[in-house]
């Protein structure tokens with residue numbers, strides 16, 4: 001159930017679900033489709049050689065579904081600012097699409113190989129977005145997991161990325177995440193506690209399954 005409290009952590013800050021009927025058949029525009037075809041090839045090459053570079057936590061979302069959601073948020077002007085952040089950006093494809101749609105876009109990724117691949121991809125596509133290497137969890141937010149310490153996002157023993165860039169999570173108007181199963185409650189708690197009032201969280205849960213929330217309090 002969207003907005004449900006999933007951890008024992010108590011906060012008076014709320015996440016309010018935003019119901020959007022996005023058109024699931026909407027064609028992706030030609031420039032984005034070209035970018036996504038090159039992304040598809042990059043990922044196919046990665047999966048073909050996966051045994052040489054196995055990264056257990058990397059799974060890609062459906063980029064076209066996510067584009068439809070991003071484009072709708074843009075058109076409805078739902079974000080209260082122009083800074084977009086992808087939590088765990090992998091190859092940086094969603095970050096690239098957000099930038100194409102007009103946001104100042106940043107992706108945070110813990111895995112050095114993926115950081116390097118994302119930066120190379122963005123440079124090759126001429127996309128002016130940034131990839132930060134580090135942890136997308138704000139310092140201290142691990143405490144919100146409490147009894148849920150098996151979450152994939154807690155396995156990365158790398159420093160939080162924000163302070164290295166003199167920023168905080170509450171500088172961002174719009175955050176995207178593709179959580180591992182069972183982890184979305186924790187990530188929502190982190191967002192609820194650390195994001196700016198009014199900020200948006202878009203969660204990809206599986207094909208055709210996207211949830212959008214606004215932090216309200």
Ligand SMILES: C[S@@+](CC[C@H](N)C(=O)[O-])C[C@H]1O[C@@H](n2cnc3c(N)ncnc32)[C@H](O)[C@@H]1O
Nearest residue numbers: 057059060061088089090109110135136153178
């Ligand atoms: C399920 S994949 C999603 C990749 C991409 N966002 C997408 O939707 O295609 C999750 C990614 O988050 C990264 N990740 C997980 N926990 C992280 C953390 N605490 N800090 C930074 N990156 C993390 C993983 O390395 C992985 O690349």
